[in-house]
Amino acid sequence: MNTPKSKSHSTPHRPSQGGIDFRNRVKRDKQKAEAHAPKNTSAPPRTGNPMGRPCLILKADRDKSLMRRHPWIFSGAVECIDGAPASGDTVAVRDASGKFLAWAAYNAESQITARVWSWREADVIDKEFFRNRIASALKARRALGLGRDSNGMRLVHGESDGLPGLIVDKYGDVLVMQLGSAGPEHWRDTLADILQELCSPVCIYERSDSDGRELEGLPVRSGVLRGALPKHVEVVEHGIRFAVDVAAGQKTGFYLDQRDNRALTGTLSADCDVLNCFCYTGGFSLYALRGDAKSVLSIDSSQEALQLAQANVELNGFDPSRTEWQCADVFEAMRKLRDQNRKFDLIVLDPPKFAPTAAFAEKASRAYKDINLLGFKLLRPGGLLFTYSCSGGISDDLFQKIIAGAALDAGVDAQIVKKLHAAADHPVLLSFPEGAYLKGLVLRVA
Ligand code: SAH
DSSP states (O other): OOOOOOOOOOOOOOOOSOOHHHHHHHHHHHHHHHHHSOSSOSSOOOOSSOTTOOEEEEOTTOOHHHHTTOOEEEGGGEEEEESOOOTTOEEEEEOTTOOEEEEEEEOTTSSEEEEEEESOTTOOOSHHHHHHHHHHHHHHHHHTTGGGTBSEEEEEEGGGGTOTTEEEEEETTEEEEEEOSHHHHHTHHHHHHHHHHHHOOSEEEEEEOOTHHHHTTOOOEEEEEEEOOOSOOEEEETTEEEEOOTTTSSTTSSOGGGHHHHHHHHHTOTTOEEEEESOTTTHHHHHHHHTTOSEEEEEESOHHHHHHHHHHHHHTTOOGGGEEEEESOHHHHHHHHHHTTOOEEEEEEOOOOSOSSGGGHHHHHHHHHHHHHHHHHHEEEEEEEEEEEOOTTSOHHHHHHHHHHHHHHHTOOEEEEEEEEOOTTSOOOTTOGGGOOOEEEEEEEO
């Protein structure tokens, strides 16, 4: 595999004892407030700032990204911590002068020390809070009419839905929940209860086994959380049926983000010889088959994925004689195709995340350039290249530059005919550009 390994995270930064003056002031304020607090009440008052709530105090001038509502607080921005929060606990975030900035989930193990739940001091981070956030994510998807095209959908898209670290994907009646950071990990049962109440799925399956968990100091975990997992889980997307392996498939079982891009490929596949690289369970291949492609060669390194892809061809009653499957490393397989002088009219390149962060950008750029250069060489004149990057560490601009370099080295002139992104159930919060991880270009060679 040419996928770079995830980097191991550095020693967690424990904020120093700087800012003592401020800490003392916080304690004095706390004592004063306690003196005025009502005594002998059975339930604690429902206040946005309960006494004794741990507090994270930022260094002077390190509040700028928070002021722009970016939801991550990096360890280097933290002056000190008042109290002893455990990972996942809610902390108040304050600037160096003591002004409230946000409520956030704390994580001592991560370089991202806290992720913001709310910017409103009056908010209480409890079940009701999460119910409101999830309900509003569901409402947004209903308002956008997203259920029309598919019964598979991302219901909660982490930071962009105001729920950092939480992913919820729906496959028919089954929900898959992925907890990527300490905050949602802490609220795991509450979140499952809310999803059960709001969506009534037959099963909630947990797939907390993403690479990012390691960086957060969290163990991998997967299994049934509520209900029972049906033997056969399926989504029907733009009328095409896909079996989804929720328990052992990649990500949460399926790549929902490419739904509309797959559909576009389908509409442009008529009479084409199609090459689908990194095909997984056949997403783009099935759309090409329905779109009357002449032939579809699909390549992936995962035998399990290819088996499911072939089962999906059968599930839809498509003609298998138009298909060819290769279990291979795409980098090698494309070279062989070049050496065999094979040519295609439409090529899809949808590789895994080569650069999870900008630190991997250089190595990843070489990998992207390599496959795209080969892609250009394998295209007939007038052919279309659908090329993607799902790397957070590669910006739109850099991706376009890499593709331009690949075309130059391949000796072809190519035009961008469309720029593509993830489907609308993967919204991008304006203050969180990291949410726009998927970028794609449709190129036509002269
Ligand atoms: N286009 C797919 C999703 C692709 S995900 C869809 O629409 O569903 C990326 C795929 O690349 C995975 O299936 C993974 O098994 C495969 N993969 C990763 N590295 C590979 C390599 N070097 N060669 C071939 N396949 C690879």
